Amino acid sequence: MxxxxxxxxxxxxxxxxxxxxxxxxxxxxxxxxxxxxxxxxxxxxxxxxxxxxxxxxxFEPSDLIYFWRLYKILSSMDVIPMPMKLIEEVCTHVTSVLINFSNNEKLPAEFREEAGKAVNELWNIYEKYGHQVGALIRMEFDNLEELLEAVSRVSRLLAVRHVEVKKLGPNTIELMAIGPSGTSDIGNKALLSFIRGFVTQYDYEVVSEEARANVLRVVLQKKA
Structure with missing residues (x-):
């Protein structure tokens, strides 16, 4: 009534x-x-x-609850929306310049060596922030499987088109993500570095990885 x-x-x-x-x-x-x-x-x-x-x-309202839980944690890191293509272009430009320097025999050997180290340090930076973000996210999602399930349910709001999680064994998880079309090798490498740092917070490690165009497959295994 x-x-x-x-x-x-x-x-x-x-x-x-x-x-x-x-x-x-x-x-x-x-x-x-x-x-x-x-x-x-x-x-x-x-x-x-x-x-x-x-x-x-x-959307299912229950799915958005997961997104809100993630957002509350990430907001403490001053996260701002930024196009993925912008990050890829900047990263590609920087790495290309550094690689050219490291391969240029006209430059002093010590300069070329430093340029090569700088490229590796770039991936270390992504891994470091993956580790930091993982520490924050674990405050809200203590279980990696629960987190990956949450991510797969709110993937429409993230920089991916599809996320699929498959349990291969008691301590092994396969993560497959389809990103936007045109994703570069540099973008995939940056994301993989981030994932390596992130999953260490859950005592997992990357044991297998495959990146083709905009499709990324990663196998994670819990450390003994």
């Missing part, structure tokens, strides 16, 4: 409808409404509005 009427907190017409929800959710919603100085009626309506928009766009 419902009754049409005016909302107390806006001009929009509301429909009063009884909806059965779990008791713990109702209690938490009521608490949040009080702390925000809003009515339960208003907060519940806003929540349903958001849920409706997500479902219309093809």
């Amino acid at each position: 419902s009754k049409e009427g005016q909302g107390q907190e806006g001009e929009e017409a509301y429909s009063r409808t009884t909806i059965m929800v779990p008791k713990n959710i109702a209690s938490e919603l009521s608490r949040v409404a009080k702390t925000r100085g809003r009515t339960l009626f208003h907060v519940a309506g806003e929540g349903l509005r958001l849920t409706t928009e997500l479902i219309k766009d093809g």
Whole structure:
């Protein structure tokens, strides 16, 4: 049974409808409404509005909970949206210049050696930040399999088109990711370096890797 009427907190017409929800959710919603100085009626309506928009766009609201859990952690690192192609172009340019220097026999040997070391250091930087991000993410997702499942469910919001996780054994996981078309070898190498650093936080290591165009396959194994 419902009754049409005016909302107390806006001009929009509301429909009063009884909806059965779990008791713990109702209690938490009521608490949040009080702390925000809003009515339960208003907060519940806003929540349903958001849920409706997500479902219309093809999302499952439960999937977005995973995204929010990830976002809360990453926001502490001052993460900003940045096109993947921008990162790839910058990284490709820097590595190309350094590799040319390291192979140029007209340059002093010590200079060429330093240029070669700088290329390796670039991958070490990606691995280092993978390690740091892994430490933060583990605060929210203590289990790597749970995290990978979360990533596969919210892949539409990430810089990948598809993520698939397969368990090959008790301590072995295969991760397959399809990125945007046009992904370069440099981009794949940077991502692999990041993954190596990341999974060490979960006591895993990369034992096999394959990158072809925009398809990346990585086998992870738990350390003994």
